[in-house]
Amino acid sequence: MKVIKFGGSSVASAQQLKKVLAIVKDDPKRRFVVVSAPGKRHSEDKKVTDLLIAYYNAALANEETSELIQKIVERYGDIGKELGVDPSICAAFAEELKEVQTTLDKNSPYLLDRFLAMGENLNAQLIAAFFQQEGVSARYINPKELGIIVSDEPQNARILDESYDKIYQWHDCEDILVIPGFFGYTKNGDVCTFSRGGSDITGSIVAAGVKAEIYENFTDVDGIFAATPQYIHEPALIKELTYREMRELSYAGFTVFHDEALMPSFKAKIPVVIKNTNNPNCVGTMIKESYDTDSSPNHVVGVASDGGFCSITINKYLLNREVGFVRRILQILEDMNISFEHMPSGIDNVSIIFKECQLTPEAEAKLLERVQKEIEPDELEMEHNISVIALVGEGMKEHPGITAESSAALARKNVNLRMISQGADERSIIFAIRGEQERLAVRSLYYTFFD
Ligand code: ASP
16 A cells, blocks of 8 residues: 655645545555645745744734634635535634644643644645545544654654554554644654654655555655756756665755655655656656666766855864864864764864854854864864755766766866765765855756766
8 A cells, every 4th residue: 555645735725635636546555645734825825834833923922813823724714615625624723723822831842843733733634524525435533543653852753663563553444544744742642743844754654654565755846856956957857766865865955855754764665756746647756775676777866955054174283193183173063062064184184064054153153262272273264155065876886987077077167176075885975165156066067967
């Protein structure tokens, strides 16, 4: 059987939900349907999840909330009305929404999670009602009943292993189960959400739990492209890639599929296919453990990029003789709760590259002060606005010349390389460059290896 998940834009309107119904009906193996909250219907629209955050902020500040509640109820009401669903269903949503405010416990760490989860929870109820009305034997199921038990980490939950056996008990369920994505329950019974975009994670957990033959993730693009359409006009669609390639690509900015969502499917060896609700006949992108033996992988499957990095470079004469030097730098980062991404080094210098968003101006000043005092470098330099480009492909392993070709391509465009790093598994090559050259670099690499 198959687990199928529909993202926010696929469930944002009545018109989209008719496509969803057709897709579910089209294959009797589609038994578990995971849904997001209604997303944007057009670029200026607001996601229901963002409206819920606004509602949470207003409720917490004791501000007037009736207009916001009205707006949220209207999103569901409009969809329900156009689909001809019994209006009492959406009328009940207004009561559920008000209830989170009246039972608000300002001291609960899970308060925001309760608001956030409403978006998916109400949508799953509406969609199950729509399916039933159209003659599909479907029912809404709450994640608690299904067995999704998560860690005590508000807005950043992780699945607990004991969930999988619980979920497996639904394996032979006769009805199609409509499951709200994005949240589970802690052992104490609190609603706790995954990180933003986390309905993908729910889909993967359910697929692993029921041991599905495939996890189909429906979104609003044909699949995963070899480079972002923001930089490349009509980039090639990747038809097949491995979990590891997907992981490397999503590390460097490919956001079609939530990066935490791969793990449950990967562990359970369940292939994931990314497909388009608006173009379901397109094959999409298949993500699986390895390539079939008869299809040799491309050397490079994709070029990803991500901005917003910074680096701190420490120069000190005879650095290589100082035992414990790197540990002391990393200790400072650990004390300041900064996680780093790369650490290229020379004989007398080391740079640490990390995400800029982890630093406030005050934290930056403190970091530099501590490094200066505790490490006593000859020179200390902080650089902002660095982008990271990842060239990814299983086929790069033991294939000489990819770094040469790529650095030659970048040199032709006058892109200076601040760092090059290749993991020991040779599945990716990472370049750090100046942020303003990101687009140019992606284009030059893409046209070197594709097209
Ligand atoms: N609705 C949630 C969000 O906007 C989760 C999701 O759509 O996957 O982040």
